[in-house]
Amino acid sequence: MKKHNSTYHMSILSILIAIIILQDFIPVLGNIPIGPLSLTTLHITVIITAIVLGPVDGAIVGGVWGVITWIRAFTMPSSPLAPLVFVNPLVSVVPRIFIGLIAGWLFLGLMKVIKKPVVPMVIAAIGGALTNTLLVLGFIYLFYHTPAVAQAYGVNIDHLFKALLAIFATNGLAEMVLAAIIAPAIATPLRRLHHRTK
Template identity: 25%
Template sequence: MKINIHTLTINSFLLSIFLLFTLVPWLGYLPLGIFKITLMPILFLVSLEVFNLTTKTNLISCGILYGFLFGLSSLIQSVLYPSATAFIFINPLFSIVPRILMGTITGLIAFSIKNVNFNSLIEKFFLCFIATTFNTLFVFLFVYNLGPIIYSDQNELFEIFSWMILLTNYLPELILTALIFPPIALALKRIY
């Protein structure tokens, strides 16, 4: 990744938006009972798009970087605005690691399809599907498989919570991402 004033400025701007979405209640994480619907996959994808359009940097490293920021925002959100399940996401294994994996895979797929002659809108919807699906899938797999091992006294809670994440979060997050990200991405492409 080339580091210059342009790159630092863009990263600083995107980091400040991540902080805004993390620190302002009801902006990046919308409480829904004991769960929170997150708008962070949208911000993750917009950041990936902006960084790629402006710096032509490798999308895989961008995916890792912004996946890390997404995970860190989840951890900070759980500390600052705890819900009944915040103790799960205070652990970086459940908040940061799944998002880094999601960012890596999304960046890899975005890098792979960048040079294919896809319709731009279809590509953006596909990236929405990939980012949201892998975010939910990795969080689900980590919570379902590692939660009972780490918190052995609460096995049933983790099994129920894992399935509730899948049932309550996935579809709303996918719909919101698919509605918001593609128009923003197409507008950014016209600007750059």
């Protein structure tokens, strides 16, 4: 029985890793264009993994996304900004790992005090999304407060902070809301299925 559970667990983890890879390479799956915004959905897969399988597995799926982002910055940049900032694993990999850890820890911690899982899921999704946005944008500003990066954002160096703040206020908050809606909707049946097989 224990071997069956382990095999099942690894199968689910493998499927979620495959999904994050597909999302990264198929633009419509990984990024949803909504008006002037392009909302990423990859963080939602990491959050769902963290809620269903736990923070370590969430970190693994996030790490896979981060490593792909890092490799693509050298080989197939997804934007003019990618070769400038995502070649640094602190920007491309570390925030993605922390999405899984923060979302997973938040969910487990809140489940100890809030028995209905929907509220912990929503808070974990918000925490995971904010972790990604704040760490990526924060590291970009910290390590790449340079004219080249400012130019990639279409501003001069003096306005880089304002540009990053605008991204947080638009994309960042929209991605947080998206995660808060979608992650619990998908994680709820997956958790039921996962617990049923334990």
